[in-house]
Amino acid sequence: MGEEKGEMKAKVDQNECAGSEECVRICPQVFEMRGKTSHVYVDEVPKEAEGQCRLARDRCPVSAITIEE
């Protein structure tokens, strides 16, 4: 309670993802390719990966990544 902890969540819209692998390159701590699309494989984004995760969202060519924080 009141303590700051990593609670950022990321999601890839499977209907939008074009499989460019940009997010996996930028933030492999959170995203991985499964077949032709990227998936988030962690429940919460690790604190130290938050910056990269936001960058991945910003660089996704089809804006398929959403972040909740």
Ligand code: SF4
């Ligand atoms: S950057 Fe966007 S389009 Fe490319 S793999 Fe990641 S979610 Fe999919």
